[in-house]
Amino acid sequence: MYEVYALKYGERDTTACQFFYRESSHEPITLHYFVWLILGGPHPVLVDTGFLDDEAQARGIRNYVSPAAVVERAGVKPADIPLALITHLHYDHWAGHSLFPAAEYWIQRDEVAFWTGRYARFGAFRGSANVGSLERLITLNYAARVRIVEGEHEVLPGIRVHRVGGHTAGLQIVSVETARGTLVLTSDASHFYRNVETGQPVQIITSLPEMLEAFETINQLAGAEKLIVAGHDPQVSERFKEVEPGIVKLA
Numbered sequence: 001m002y003e004v005y006a007l008k009y010g011e012r013d014t015t016a017c018q019f020f021y022r023e024s025s026h027e028p029i030t031l032h033y034f035v036w037l038i039l040g041g042p043h044p045v046l047v048d049t050g051f052l053d054d055e056a057q058a059r060g061i062r063n064y065v066s067p068a069a070v071v072e073r074a075g076v077k078p079a080d081i082p083l084a085l086i087t088h089l090h091y092d093h094w095a096g097h098s099l100f101p102a103a104e105y106w107i108q109r110d111e112v113a114f115w116t117g118r119y120a121r122f123g124a125f126r127g128s129a130n131v132g133s134l135e136r137l138i139t140l141n142y143a144a145r146v147r148i149v150e151g152e153h154e155v156l157p158g159i160r161v162h163r164v165g166g167h168t169a170g171l172q173i174v175s176v177e178t179a180r181g182t183l184v185l186t187s188d189a190s191h192f193y194r195n196v197e198t199g200q201p202v203q204i205i206t207s208l209p210e211m212l213e214a215f216e217t218i219n220q221l222a223g224a225e226k227l228i229v230a231g232h233d234p235q236v237s238e239r240f241k242e243v244e245p246g247i248v249k250l251a
C-alpha cells in the first residue's frame, strides 16, 4: 500500500479578490506551495517539481526552501526519483524539474501542446510560465525524459493520472489507492478546499466548463472517504497529519 506525503516549500500572501473567480472580498489569503511524494511502490513517485530560487525571489515567496531539500528531508534522495508526474506546466509545478535529474516526466498531451502553441505568449497565460523551463521541455523530450500521456492513465497499479483541464489546457490530477481509501491529489484543479467544496473556480482558467467538471471528477474519484488534497491550501496540514514542519502525511 502506498504512503503519500505533501511537502511544503514556500508560501505567498494574496487576497481573495485576486484569486477566486468574480470574488469581491479583499480578505487576505495565503497559498502554500507543495510537491507530493508517493512511497511504497517499486520506486518513489514525485508529483510536480516546484521551482528554483530565482522564481522565489521574483514572485515574493516567503519561507522558500528547495523542493529537493524537502524531498531529502522526507527520506528520498532527489536523484533516486525515476518518475515525476507533472500536473501542469505552470512555473510552480514545472520550473524545478532540474532538481530531479533522473526523473522521467509524465505530462498530458494537451498541456504540452498549449505551452508550445498559439496562446502561451498572451499576457493572461505568460504570467504563469517560466520560459526557460518550458524551453527545456523540448530538449528533455528529445532526450527521452518526457512521456506524453493522454486522458486517464495507469502509472503503477493503484496510481492513476486523470486529465481534467480547466485551470490549464491539460491539467491532470492523481489518484492513489491507500490503506485509508482513494486519495486524490487535486493540484490546481482545486487550489483551496473552498474551490471544490463550493464550486467556485479560480481566476486563472483555460476552460470554465472543464474546471467545473473537474470538481465533480474529484468528488467521484474520492468517494465516501473524501481523501481530497487541495493544491495550495494551508488547511492540508490541519486536515491531515503534519509529522514535522512542512511534511504532511496524507495516507
Ligand SMILES: [Zn+2]
Pocket: 090, 092, 093, 188, 231, 232
Ligand atoms: Zn499551482
